[in-house]
Amino acid sequence: MMTIALYITIAMVTLAALLNMYRLIIGPDAADRVLALDTLYINAIALIILLGITLGTRMYQESALLIAVMGFVGTVAMAKYLKRGSVIE
Amino acid sequence: MLDRLRFPQPWLSLILFVTWQFLSEGISGASVVMGLLLAWAIPQITEGFWPEKPAFVKARRLPMYLAVLLWDIVVASISVAKLILSPRQPKPIFVCYPLQLEHPLAISILASTISLTPGTVSADVSDDQRILLIHTLDAESSEEVIDAIHKRYEKPLMEMFQ
Amino acid sequence: MSLFSEYLISGLLLIGGAFTLIGALGLARLPDFFTRLHGPTKATTLGVGAIMLSSVIYFSSTDQGLGISEILITVFLFLTAPVSANMLAKAAMHLGVRTTDSTEGNPWEQ
Numbered sequence: 001m002m003t004i005a006l007y008i009t010i011a012m013v014t015l016a017a018l019l020n021m022y023r024l025i026i027g028p029d030a031a032d033r034v035l036a037l038d039t040l041y042i043n044a045i046a047l048i049i050l051l052g053i054t055l056g057t058r059m060y061q062e063s064a065l066l067i068a069v070m071g072f073v074g075t076v077a078m079a080k081y082l083k084r085g086s087v088i089e
Numbered sequence: 090m091l092d093r094l095r096f097p098q099p100w101l102s103l104i105l106f107v108t109w110q111f112l113s114e115g116i117s118g119a120s121v122v123m124g125l126l127l128a129w130a131i132p133q134i135t136e137g138f139w140p141e142k143p144a145f146v147k148a149r150r151l152p153m154y155l156a157v158l159l160w161d162i163v164v165a166s167i168s169v170a171k172l173i174l175s176p177r178q179p180k181p182i183f184v185c186y187p188l189q190l191e192h193p194l195a196i197s198i199l200a201s202t203i204s205l206t207p208g209t210v211s212a213d214v215s216d217d218q219r220i221l222l223i224h225t226l227d228a229e230s231s232e233e234v235i236d237a238i239h240k241r242y243e244k245p246l247m248e249m250f251q
Numbered sequence: 252m253s254l255f256s257e258y259l260i261s262g263l264l265l266i267g268g269a270f271t272l273i274g275a276l277g278l279a280r281l282p283d284f285f286t287r288l289h290g291p292t293k294a295t296t297l298g299v300g301a302i303m304l305s306s307v308i309y310f311s312s313t314d315q316g317l318g319i320s321e322i323l324i325t326v327f328l329f330l331t332a333p334v335s336a337n338m339l340a341k342a343a344m345h346l347g348v349r350t351t352d353s354t355e356g357n358p359w360e361q
Contacts, residue, residue, distance in 0.1 A: 068328060
């Protein structure tokens, strides 16, 4: 029961990641691509958590936390770059 | 020497300390010492980035506000999901929202709230901090949006900060 | 694990997956940048939140202690989603991204 739900969820999140990839490739603006990357890292966190539940281990959660922190900093840096032309003024 | 041993922002220090305890593998002597060190050092280092001290007048109203917000986030996501799944094209509006709040922290809380709730994303604040530009995904008129945000979120925030 | 918590975890997982998928669908389908901004900030954040909650319940019901790091990740995502949406909206306004014809009003530039 739970295993089936888990597999369906993994399929849905993977499909979501593919849709993000589609937006990442076709653009059309740089801002769209950054938004797609932002969504993609959130989906990656979801996939890592799902992997943790599948394997029954807590080991991967530290990496999910790291992706959350680094992804946010990355998005903000990219948005700043698009707006100002440099990250650190 | 002892002058340095102060906590300019007790709430920030407390949050940092508790977060560090959560991040460490179980609470031990080492994690408490490190947590205290961080709770002391980080507010000192970042002091220049806080233009003025955050001033909560009635902090006890915050849990109620957060509960309303959490409920609204769920409702917001369902309504956005419905719109995405329906075949019709959305009718977006850029709304100029006249701010009545004055405190910078209150404005940023309001902007974050707006971004998380029904079909609205706050895009920019004018330089004099009077007008907030909001993009709504699907709305009938801008007056309706302004009215809803004012009643539901700005009023409680004004009571908390003034 | 009790039957009740198993149903609860399954339900939360499916809800979370559905919201994540809908957020991505919105990103792929909606007509311009500003409308696309709505999908990820709301639907995806809530979807990942639901998945985290199911993970917390799963690990507590199998006696591996309460999942603090999931709660931290969820809180962090809910705090950062509006900030990154706001930064991206500002960047898009600066770049002068095209809006759909049905949009009322204009993004201002200062």
